[in-house]
Amino acid sequence: xxxxxxxxxxxxxxxxxxxxxxxxxxxxxxxxxxxxxxxxxxxxxxxxxxxxxxxxxxxxxxxxxxxxxxxxxxxxxxxxxxxxxxxxxxxxxxxxxxxxxxxxxxxxxxxxxxxxxxxxxxxxxxxxxxxxxxxxxxxxxxxxxxxxxxxxxxxxxxxxxxxxxxxxxxxxxxxxxxxxxxxxxxxxxxxxx
Numbered sequence: 442x443x444x445x446x447x448x449x450x451x452x453x454x455x456x457x458x459x460x461x462x463x464x465x466x467x468x469x470x471x472x473x474x475x476x477x478x479x480x481x482x483x484x485x486x487x488x489x490x491x492x493x494x495x496x497x498x499x500x501x502x503x504x505x506x507x508x509x510x511x512x513x514x515x516x517x518x519x520x521x522x523x524x525x526x527x528x529x530x531x532x533x534x535x536x537x538x539x540x541x542x543x544x545x546x547x548x549x550x551x552x553x554x555x556x557x558x559x560x561x562x563x564x565x566x567x568x569x570x571x572x573x574x575x576x577x578x579x580x581x582x583x584x585x586x587x588x589x590x591x592x593x594x595x596x597x598x599x600x601x602x603x604x605x606x607x608x609x610x611x612x613x614x615x616x617x618x619x620x621x622x623x624x625x626x627x628x629x630x631x632x633x634x
């Protein structure tokens with residue numbers, strides 16, 4: 442009797458669609474908070490996260506980013522793998538797999554045992570809103586600037602961005618990881634005073 446081959450169902454990978462914009466800082470965030478309240482958006486929460494960006498095996502052969510986010514500096518975190526980005530009408534689209542982890546520090550140890558190393562880290566403060574029940578709008582503050590991200594269905598993102606006075610054609614192409622890497626490199630080139 443032949444052994445029956447076990448078939449695994451394909452994993453679901455979510456598709457992330459986003460528009461990211463650089464803003465001038467706290468006053469732009471205040472203006473957006475007022476506009477979001479006026480539009481009936483719901484504040485989902487505010488939190489701090491520390492992002493660990495990795496390099497290691499697989500990174501040389503696959504065009505993915507691997508990141509561990511530790512939320513509010515506590516033990517819990519989110520491990521994220523993102524595929525390569527492509528752009529549709531200015532909207533960044535890419536596959537994303539996320540897994541919540543109970544112990545982010547043990548996850549760091551596990552990834553180190555697998556040969557991954559922390560390439561760099563960056564911190565982010567985020568306020569997350571839901572607009573019209575379908576789009577997530579985040580107001581983000583990082584060491585290298587203030588930003589607004591919109592995530593949601595591809596077909597509504599450009600219109601929702603315009604409704605918040607953003608032109609989708611001016612959306613940033615770079616991820617926070619790329620922006621952090623550029624910031625770190627620029628900081629190393631700037632002589633100390």
